[in-house]
Amino acid sequence: MKFPTNLQKMVPHTTETLNNERKKANFPIRDMESFMNGEKNIKLQEKALKIIRADPEIFDQRNIYFMSRNEKLEHSLRQEKKVQELLREKKIDANDISHIYSLLDWPSPFDLSRGMFIPTLEQQGTDEQKEAFLKPAKEYKIIGCYAQTEMGHGSNIRSLETTATFIEETDEFQINSPTLTSTKWWIGSLGIVSTHACVMAQLYVKGKHIGLFPIVVPIRSMIDHKPLPGVTVGDIGPKLGYNTMDNGFLNFNKVRVPRFNLLQKYITVTRNGTVSRPANINPRITYGTMVFVRANIAANMGRQLAKGITIAVRYTSVRRQFGESGQPETPVLDYSIVQYRVIPLLAKTYAMIGMSQEFFSEYEKTAALIDVGDFSKLKEMHAVSCGLKRWSSETTLYGVDTCRHVCGGHGFSMFSGLNEFFNGLYPNIIWEGDNYVLAKQTASYLVKSAHALRQRESVEVNDTTDMIRHFMNIDNQLTPQQLFTWSGKSAQQIAGDNSVLLDLLSLRAVSMVHDLAVKIYRKGQSWDDSSVPSQGIATAHSEYIVCLYFSRHIKKLSSNSPLRPILDILFKITALSFLTRNTGELYSLRNEAALTRAQINGLESEYIEYIKIAREQAVPLVDALGVPDEKLNSSLGRYDGNVYEDYMARALNEPLNRDGTGDEIRKRFYQQYIGPTLHHNEAQSGAKL
Amino acid sequence: MKFPTNLQKMVPHTTETLNNERKKANFPIRDMESFMNGEKNIKLQEKALKIIRADPEIFDQRNIYFMSRNEKLEHSLRQEKKVQELLREKKIDANDISHIYSLLDWPSPFDLSRGMFIPTLEQQGTDEQKEAFLKPAKEYKIIGCYAQTEMGHGSNIRSLETTATFIEETDEFQINSPTLTSTKWWIGSLGIVSTHACVMAQLYVKGKHIGLFPIVVPIRSMIDHKPLPGVTVGDIGPKLGYNTMDNGFLNFNKVRVPRFNLLQKYITVTRNGTVSRPANINPRITYGTMVFVRANIAANMGRQLAKGITIAVRYTSVRRQFGESGQPETPVLDYSIVQYRVIPLLAKTYAMIGMSQEFFSEYEKTAALIDVGDFSKLKEMHAVSCGLKRWSSETTLYGVDTCRHVCGGHGFSMFSGLNEFFNGLYPNIIWEGDNYVLAKQTASYLVKSAHALRQRESVEVNDTTDMIRHFMNIDNQLTPQQLFTWSGKSAQQIAGDNSVLLDLLSLRAVSMVHDLAVKIYRKGQSWDDSSVPSQGIATAHSEYIVCLYFSRHIKKLSSNSPLRPILDILFKITALSFLTRNTGELYSLRNEAALTRAQINGLESEYIEYIKIAREQAVPLVDALGVPDEKLNSSLGRYDGNVYEDYMARALNEPLNRDGTGDEIRKRFYQQYIGPTLHHNEAQSGAKL
């Protein structure tokens, strides 16, 4: 299809508008990118970009919006095959893979082998098992998956039904799926690809139930990839998103594997069925990995929200609608309500990225301590990581939704880049602990810590207990002025002082923890009945931690850094967005902690004012997030601002519009379905169609 | 692929659990269905069900989750062709069509002809124009679309760029798209199907700009359906959802149509270019239709949320996870936090359906008044309809999202029935006025009404002004006790009295209106700066109206009706969910209106208690919404509770798993992509793959 080329040019053109926005930058963009993303990541992304640009036939993602599920799967298998070739040719190393997929912005069907199968073997395999399974997995001679969830059980893994029974006669385990609901389900890399599965099964030895353990089970033939005897395996079918992943199901009809295949680092079953477990099991196994995985999700979420907000900011800067007569229409980002939807998300993107860097260094400190036998930081890390995984996945997912809604109708087009994207992000609120279940864990840690402090038990020292200890002010060491730093101050003064904002955020969380602790410990409320307030507590706690860590990140800059003023404003917007989210949480603060109505209303006004300031820097700020066009894959978010031209070009490329093949489809649709209706009378009267 | 059949049966089986839930019903389900849906609709749905059941090859929707965009489009064109045959055979009439599509639960590419093209002709065409365009459109001899939105303009239609210029020499209009952004965009039924477009264009006569008017333009040949000269038309490409609709683009390169084609009921251009407009243009044209369309969306939303909540309630009733040892695990709907997510949505579904019935009868009253020249109710109807469209589309869309999230991982499977569904619902928050833009209109009506009342101007009498008038209490006719009916009452008493809840809801809205009016009229705040608080005001106002109308609907029942107790509880849950949403709105009530902390905390507890009560009736309550399995199209929501069996059956039917065709695809994937990686070493060393 040809589109007219004789059209008048738009004035002012969207590219011009975007460039004018860039001229407003009051900070060095490249330095900001370096500070937020780190030089190392910038370099790795550049390398990955070169690789995918060099081979557009394989790596170009422009056409994915036209693809059926199978076409997507095939496209991504083709990409993975190429990645493997690059690896073997030593043009990339294992490290580069995640950067390549981050640009392609969808999962590879090999991902679970890299992301779960291999790490499990590393942690729980003996040296011989590593030789047998880990080595070939790393060389991609076998591909594995992590088969934990079953049709009937996800959150409650203790009730998984798959069994692994020791058969002494033959020195084997027999793996069995007794019921329909025991069928392994949702397992990534399983449906089409894997040769092996690391299966979580209830271990039975000599009639005794030992517990849940991982066991490596070959599932497809190494010769022709057909399912092995007793194995029923397939793809679980289409999903909202994430469709380049072959999430699969797996049912075992009494499948035998050698005893050797039970991962034996933390459990041993001898030839004659004696079961033993090492004495000092490092709690890092159970907790540490989960903390790590959740920390990773939190870190990844910031980079994802960066994509969404880049599209929303660039498009709302150039989309014009209404305005003064005689003037070019107003960019919609100039409307308060649009700013109110967009700018806080921009601030939170920065906060999330900054927070995750600090959180990772906390994580590394914790890991180092554990290595020398000190587990004192682990419990809090666990609670914080549950909270941050929850907060960051929710903020990102619904933030991306806000980004698409703010684009108006065009946000609904796949070419906005925000829809396939939203759909792929969705499982982050479910996997690695459903967000609603995670909140209970964070809140329970908080409430128990508060209780322990109140009982004057010794409690480990960390950011969370520091916050509680401070405001519980046992022995009244601090004066009200020291505690309630906002009292007597105007809203402007409060918002002007980052440390006061942090104090307010932490007192708010502590006060909610206190209220729940009273209900639980004094009034005997059940934990289940506490699960509703637990959500609010987990949120308030995460909001405090996000601001705390983000402020620490900002403090790394010298005090006269040109990056500081705008980062400070983003900090304030983030903090104020949290504080004004539900002002009931502020109104309910009591006694000397109380805020006045004027302070609360004033904070809402301050919030709007800071949003207005940040709006002026919005385009430079998203530029500094460094998300390349390849990853955006969006007409609306293009760096060069050629929104409408690109949008039109993509529409013309819609299969239905293509010359030849598209003409054929439309002709067929017309002849078979549309024509017979339009011409039914003529047909009846014998006239020709 | 065969799945093992020798598996143990689940105990208790999900069907048994669901049946036990049904036994708890404390109200007559069929009567409830009749009260909520109306006998007429029940009958029409039964008829539609019969029709689609009679022809599964055409109407069965089970396989849509496997379809590519084009396959969906073709499936729906095939269905429409069948619908047309049934129409001609007089097996159905025009009324039945919407019921059929409501069950199929996706749009037909013919919908915009029925929904927008025909109504516009009815309203704005002269008799001759009706003969020329409306008659053939109704007989499906031509198919039309409504081409208003352009690439560059959606909300601000006054700045549309398409022109229609009168050419006196030839007695024609010349339709032109001067720029890329003037290309018509998003137009439903246009991309593949339409023969005609009703184009909104800027009318120019003798060099003078007259304004925006609709004009009928033939766009495709009636002989071979090819685009006519000067017309560039195509499909705008894939969207998040709604993909059976051929939303299209349309560009005119100086296309001529006869002068006759300008819809002339409200504008006349004579042969020599004299322009005239009838004196008394009925404001119903501009307002009335919009009110009608929005009322329709609001009404439709309730029926859609009914689908989402049916799936969520049934599945969470049978999904078991965790629990006491030795017992069957606990259905997740027994957990407070799950109830808290699900039950208020169930209540709101009832509220939304009840509200929309009352709103429709208000609409009809307004229309009847207009017909006798009385426009006094129109402005409020407009403001209320903006608010209700906004509230109901947002509540439904994000309600459905909550429904899928509460299903855990399985919610993410297309077989949940909630994903294609969510995606198709999405545009409701954008079209017919973007929700954020609509809020400004509602709030502006409220603030202006309050101001007029304060100025003692005469203001029309309606539910909204009644509410404001009451609480403004000009001349202090009412005592504080009469106004603030909650004061001195316990939370239990407040929640126990529906009229007190209504008072609180209305005072809350009025108080927010008051605060904004002060800012605007006394402090000179701009309307744009008021757009943020306008959102909250529009929400609070709609929440009041929803509860008001729902309570009126309940009052239609006799006071001893067995339906009343549970409806009363659903009313309270709805009201309390609104009141506790952001308790800051309650804390900020002033002086004699103020609520105490104990009252506010108490309302939160009452809310939880009522949720617990309604949980017991949840399954009967969704049964009474009468959404058949065909419309649910969900493994998780099946009436018979056979969740896992159906889920497995659907997965086995996934194209990748099918015997023959699926085997072929997997073999090809293996040979081309997976095998070469697994066996690369062997290949290198010359071993065979």
Ligand SMILES: Cc1cc2nc3c(=O)[nH]c(=O)nc-3n(C[C@H](O)[C@H](O)[C@H](O)COP(=O)(O)OP(=O)(O)OC[C@H]3O[C@@H](n4cnc5c(N)ncnc54)[C@H](O)[C@@H]3O)c2cc1C
């Ligand atoms: C795209 C995707 C990929 C996945 N990949 C893998 C994989 O590779 N390997 C693997 O093993 N698994 C995988 N999973 C499974 C995932 O880990 C589970 O879906 C997740 O753990 C949630 O469990 P569930 O689905 O059984 O939810 P359920 O536990 O059934 O939860 C249902 C609902 O009940 C609520 N709920 C449950 N328990 C409680 C409670 N005690 N109190 C209050 N509320 C409760 C939940 O919040 C939820 O709303 C994947 C899932 C998805 C969606």
Ligand SMILES: Cc1cc2nc3c(=O)[nH]c(=O)nc-3n(C[C@H](O)[C@H](O)[C@H](O)COP(=O)(O)OP(=O)(O)OC[C@H]3O[C@@H](n4cnc5c(N)ncnc54)[C@H](O)[C@@H]3O)c2cc1C
């Ligand atoms: C699936 C679908 C089907 C459609 N079908 C049709 C059809 O058949 N015929 C037809 O003519 N149209 C159709 N439309 C178009 C639809 O009517 C428009 O998308 C809608 O009116 C919104 O306009 P827009 O997309 O231009 O958004 P914009 O107006 O560009 O809005 C962009 C953003 O700016 C904000 N904004 C805009 N103005 C203001 C303001 N003054 N103050 C504050 N914020 C503002 C909005 O809230 C939004 O967030 C369809 C759209 C969709 C998604």
